[in-house]
Amino acid sequence: MASKTTPAFRIAIIGVGQVGTAAAYSIILASLATELLIVDLDRELRDTEQQYEQLLTRKRAKVNIVVITAGSKYNRGETAVQHTYKKISIVRSIVEEMKPFRSDTILLVVANPVDLLTFFAYELSGLPASQVLGSGTFLDSLRVRNLLAQKIKIAPASIDLYTVGLHGDSQIVAWSDATIGGMPMSKVFGANASECEDATNEGMKRLETMIRVKGSTPLGIGAAVSSICSSITSDQRNIRPICYMQPEWGCCFSMPAVLGRAGVVKKIDMALDSTEKMALEQSVKELKATIENVSQNQ
Numbered sequence: 001m002a003s004k005t006t007p008a009f010r011i012a013i014i015g016v017g018q019v020g021t022a023a024a025y026s027i028i029l030a031s032l033a034t035e036l037l038i039v040d041l042d043r044e045l046r047d048t049e050q051q052y053e054q055l056l057t058r059k060r061a062k063v064n065i066v067v068i069t070a071g072s073k074y075n076r077g078e079t080a081v082q083h084t085y086k087k088i089s090i091v092r093s094i095v096e097e098m099k100p101f102r103s104d105t106i107l108l109v110v111a112n113p114v115d116l117l118t119f120f121a122y123e124l125s126g127l128p129a130s131q132v133l134g135s136g137t138f139l140d141s142l143r144v145r146n147l148l149a150q151k152i153k154i155a156p157a158s159i160d161l162y163t164v165g166l167h168g169d170s171q172i173v174a175w176s177d178a179t180i181g182g183m184p185m186s187k188v189f190g191a192n193a194s195e196c197e198d199a200t201n202e203g204m205k206r207l208e209t210m211i212r213v214k215g216s217t218p219l220g221i222g223a224a225v226s227s228i229c230s231s232i233t234s235d236q237r238n239i240r241p242i243c244y245m246q247p248e249w250g251c252c253f254s255m256p257a258v259l260g261r262a263g264v265v266k267k268i269d270m271a272l273d274s275t276e277k278m279a280l281e282q283s284v285k286e287l288k289a290t291i292e293n294v295s296q297n298q
Helices: 020-028 049-061 078-097 114-125 138-152 185-214 218-233 274-296
Strands: 010-016 034-039 065-068 106-109 132-134 238-246 251-260 263-266
Touching: 010 020, 010 078, 020 034, 020 218, 065 218, 078 114, 078 274, 106 114, 106 218, 114 132, 114 238, 114 251, 114 274, 132 251, 132 263, 138 185, 138 218, 138 238, 218 238, 218 251, 238 263, 251 274, 263 274
Parallel strands: 010 034, 010 065, 065 106, 106 132
Antiparallel strands: 132 238, 238 251, 251 263
């Protein structure tokens, strides 16, 4: 798949549901890997368990990027807490089966709840924090940037605007740090800046409602996974809002970072305003409480 000048690069996708399939499709189209290992957790879909184990043993030590898309469906009568434990158990089994990792292997968690699962993947893997990532708010940032671009009729590439924090209902659009053509939004639009924010936020709500009604958007996240992998395989050193370990907070959530072959090359600090900081602190507090509860009951 890769050109003759491209070094051998092996990517494994663990979990072949809609998201895993879409990610594999996007990675193949972009010719990001010389070899793509696709592993389905449903043993009924394997030729035989023995053949699978032999294949995985040969391949896992060579994998540069492990993409974890495997999730689980709710069972009848299952509580949210029970479902969360089940997902963590899946991540644990994946990490243990894929060991030993190469010293430079990158783990990319896509399954939700991505912030929680990325934290446990980091804890279980033994890899450096810079090499354990989550897709986080990358796709959300692209969506909000595109909505703003449509509103103000400016190319999305000219807009720096990130969604940060925990992926989901508590994620934060960092309007206070947004720039257009390198200029703060407040300077570009003056009093109209808040109108742009309101219109974009409303557009995001409509989009989220549409996604809930449709049930899933695998092609979008598949393309996002491919883009993140491209940043790594080509050592692009571009800035991506991804989920990774935040040592000062003691957990994983999304912030912009310079992304390259080594994973997170550099963290990008953001000048959040007091309201955004307060929202971030509250959501992180809730995440850490969940982590503590899970850790005590493992």
